[in-house]
Amino acid sequence: MSDRLTVTVDGERTTAVPGQTVAALLIGLGRRSWRTTRGAGRPRGIFCGIGVCFDCLVVVNGESDVRACRRRVADGDEIRVQHGAENPS
Amino acid sequence: MTANPSVTIVGAGPAGLAAARAATAAGARVRLIDAEPAPGGQYLRGDALGVQEDGRSAPDLPGEVEHFPDTEVWALEPLSGGGARLHLRTGPADGSAGAGVAAPDDGPRASVDRAVPHHAVRTIDAPVLVLATGAHDRVLPFPGWDLPGVVTAGAAQALAKSQRTAIGNTAVVAGTGPFLLPVARSLHGVGARVAAVLEANAPVSGWLRDPAGTAAGAGKLGELAGHTAALARHRVPYRTRTAVIAAHGDGALEAVTTARLDPDWRPLPGTEHTIAADALCLGFGFTPRLELAIAAGCATTGGFVLVDAAQATSTHGVFAAGEPTGIGGAALAAAEGEVAGTAAARAAGHRVAPPLSALRRVRTGRRFAAALSAAHPVRSGWKEWPKDDTVVCRCEEVPLRDLRAAARSAPGGRAFKLASRAGLGLCQGRICGRNTADLIGLTHDDARRFDRRPIAVPIRLGDLAGDT
Known part of the structure; x- marks a missing residue:
């Protein structure tokens, strides 16, 4: 296992630690929201933190509706914000 | 076998x-x-x-x-x-x-x-x-509770304990129950400033009402005393009968409005205070x-x-x-x-x-749990916190006004859920179910509908096809 993982967040290259969740990575980068709601386009970020509320959804490697609080970062992940309802891949 | x-x-x-x-x-x-x-x-x-x-x-x-x-x-x-x-x-x-x-x-x-x-x-x-x-944590709705930066106490705890990450720089911890104390301590441990811990009940008098049940949890009380002492050392203000009744910010949390509560949790007019914070960690039991x-x-x-x-x-x-x-x-x-x-x-x-020893521990544990829940109930005055346009169901973005309208047109049961859309989103009513039932006054049987989830976790269609 390498010490550092290299990933991109909205196209910007950054590093993560093995075991880190996508949510912790984003919060560490100063992000507070990374999704907009389907209806009113409200910003949302982490809420329940344990996989229950489905508020912290993010797109990872092109796949939408990934819970950022539960997903562990993997080397090479491409992470980006989710706008409203994105078509499931 | x-x-x-x-x-x-x-x-x-x-x-x-x-x-x-x-x-x-x-x-x-x-x-x-x-x-x-x-x-x-x-x-x-x-x-x-x-x-x-x-x-x-x-x-x-x-x-x-x-x-x-x-x-x-x-x-x-x-x-x-x-x-x-x-x-x-x-x-x-x-x-x-x-x-x-x-x-x-x-x-x-x-x-x-x-x-x-x-x-x-x-x-x-x-x-x-x-x-x-x-x-999972129960959180009660109030204006601004869906702003980024407002999280459950459990979220703040999980980020601190397993990810060494502070949810914000300045945090307010609010709700009811002993869990607020270790969360505040964990936040401090990862470098956040805890501006206040707000307990909506008056737990000391609550504990005194059931001394036998309280004594059954002496070990737990010792643990809580440790948290309280640590917070006092760090000069974290701890207020009882106080709650956050509004959260404010442009796109994310910037400040909260607190208020003193009457014994039934109705906010007392004229007691409002504003605290600048970029994190609000809420827990009203589980x-x-x-x-x-x-x-x-x-x-x-x-x-x-x-x-x-x-x-x-x-x-x-x-x-x-x-x-x-x-x-x-x-x-x-x-x-x-x-x-x-x-x-x-x-x-x-x-x-x-x-398992005689475990059976004994179950008996004393349940006595303590009963004393705990008696000291930290969710009181009905919270229903005055959300306003007409406060989102109650976060997934489907259903404001209180629409819940009430749906309750008038489709009283009770499944018809209410379909008319309001509350609880039909991805979380399947885990966050809003009990709050909606309380706000609308659903019967016990209708409230239980929110706990029925034939698909326990959303699953992708491709995975369904692969299930053998």
Whole structure:
């Protein structure tokens, strides 16, 4: 296992630690929201933190509706914000 | 016995771990299914950063236990002979088979191995099953509670304990119950400034009402006294009968409005204060995770799974332990888990000794839990906190005004859910169900609809196709 993982967040290259969740990575980068709601386009970020509320959804490697609080970062992940309802891949 | 493991446990928190140890000690083959990469659940959650494959900081499991990490039970069907059939999904959270694998034309880092390891969808039969599915924080709605930066106390705790991450620079911790104290301490531990801890009840007088029940939890009280002393050292203000009744910010939390409460939790006019904060961590007790027990056909009472002295549910072959049978904390959950694991091993045909010490700890633990919930109830005055345009169902963005309109046009039951859309989003009413039921005044039976979730976890269509 390498010490550092290299990933991109909205196209910007950054590093993560093995075991880190996508949510912790984003919060560490100063992000507070990374999704907009389907209806009113409200910003949302982490809420329940344990996989229950489905508020912290993010797109990872092109796949939408990934819970950022539960997903562990993997080397090479491409992470980006989710706008409203994105078509499931 | 056959080669099949004889006892299956869902949930590797304090209850599931104790059940696994007890069933193993009684000679049962045990498989332990858990959504997290390492055992421990929320309470025993270890530091996940830099942890090797063997889960260095995680609690120990007996070597014989077959541990299914990163595995969610997305559906459960009762088996006619007892127990249940479990539909499992294993792999990185919310990834589907094949997703995450770099395409050949994916640019310069295509050589990086991004294959999702161990992704599998499968079905297993569990004739003897222990459900130790835990609970999640309850949060009450008020204007601004859906702003980014407003989180559950459990979220702040999980980020601090397992990710060494502070949810914000300046945090307010609010709600009711003893859990607020360790959360405030954890926040301080990862470098956040805790501007205030706000307890909506007046717990000291609450405790004094049930001295016997309080004495039953002397160990727990000592732990809480430790947290209180630590917060006092750090000069964190602790206020009782006080709540956050509004959160403000442009796109994310910037400040909260607090107010003193009357004994019924109605805000007292003229007592409002503003505190600048970029994090608000809320906990109003816990909501048990009941969907698997309900899918298994287990009877419930008062919002919890009904169990006998052996932790057996009303469904043959299905046992339950921990928060789903009543909110009581980790020590009680572990005692119930030990009883459930022993009883499950017996149901699987093993000779067992009665777990007398665990049974005793269950009895005292439940007395303490009763005293705890009497000191930290959710009082009805909270229903004055949300305004007409306050979102109650976060997933479907349903404001209070629309809930009331739906209740007028489709009173009660399924029609209300469909008309309002509350509870029909991805969280399936886990966050808003009890609040909606309270706000609208649903009957007990109608309120229970929010706990019925035939699909326990959303699953991708591609995974459904692969379920064999």
